[in-house]
Amino acid sequence: MIAYNWPQYVAGAATAAGCAALSGRLPAPLRTLARTGAAAALGLLLSATAASWLVYDRSELYGYDWLEAVLPQVPAAHLVVATGLDEASDVLAARWPGSRQLTVDLYDPAVMTEGSVRRARRRVPPPPHALPGRPGALPVAAAAVDAAFLVFAAHELRRAHQRQQLFKECARVLRPGGRLIVVEHLRDSANTAVFGPGAWHFFPRAEWLRLAGRAGLSLAAERRIAGLVTAFAFTRGGA
Incomplete structure (x- = not known):
């Protein structure tokens, strides 16, 4: 940090x-x-x-023991989308050795100009198998995965239309009944109390629900982690 x-x-x-x-x-x-x-x-x-x-x-955050509460079944294939710092692919690959993993990196230095992202990327480079992508064009076939992960990734897209594009792309690559897992701090009273003005870098819960709804995804599960982080599970087709 x-x-x-x-x-x-x-x-x-x-x-x-x-x-x-x-x-x-x-x-x-x-x-x-x-x-x-x-x-x-x-x-x-x-x-x-x-x-x-x-x-x-x-906390339990990076142990991923909370994952069963929002994703009860091990996916046959899963997608990890990062925006500069991949905090999920290694852990998920170790947790599910039999699950085929796809990793996409959306980092664009021309758009993601925050110094913290540049420093994080220098310290933790993307995995060698990561594919470059854009919010509106993930290099993944339609209905290719059972789960997609946005772990502290979506909030780095500061333009609303790019977040919407990303959610629609995640919905496209999910198989029917598949789940999009979104892990984020929220702009709420708890985060504002400890981060002060820094909490305005986060988005309120309503924004994530809005993005999911416009992408045709419905809320299937929600888990609070350490009182400050929220994990959402959105499902395709209401399954």
Whole structure:
């Protein structure tokens, strides 16, 4: 988390230090405001770091034991779609050695300009078998897989029409009764409380339901992980 987002940590620390340093030179009302700002910046740094540690290092998230609650049957074939950082294909391949895996990488440096994505990609390059793709053109045949995975991937598409294209493509490649698994932080009260303004990088629950509905997918299951991450299972054809 820190390695991918270190500029935000530097900015937060600098804000806290600057407000604290200036507070002693300001008149009383402004002094209180500066000290409050320093405390708020430091508090957000600590809460975001603690929440990230709990979710990514201490919870069941990357153990994928929660998966049975949203995908009860092992798929004969599954698709992993990444947008710069693939956090699922290795784990799923080890979990389901008999399931044929397809991996598609949608990373486009001209569109995905956030520094955290570039840093993550440098540290964890895509797997050698990953195929390049676009949100509206996945290199996968129709009805080819029983499950498709978007693990912290879809929110990196900041343009609404690209997210919609991706959901429609995922629906296209699913077999009847197949499931699209979407794992995301939500823009909700819990994430706002620990990430502050950073939670606006996430999308509300209603956005994921809207995208699925417009792609002809229905909500089959939903699981909250560590209180801050939500796993959705959307199914094709209401099966």
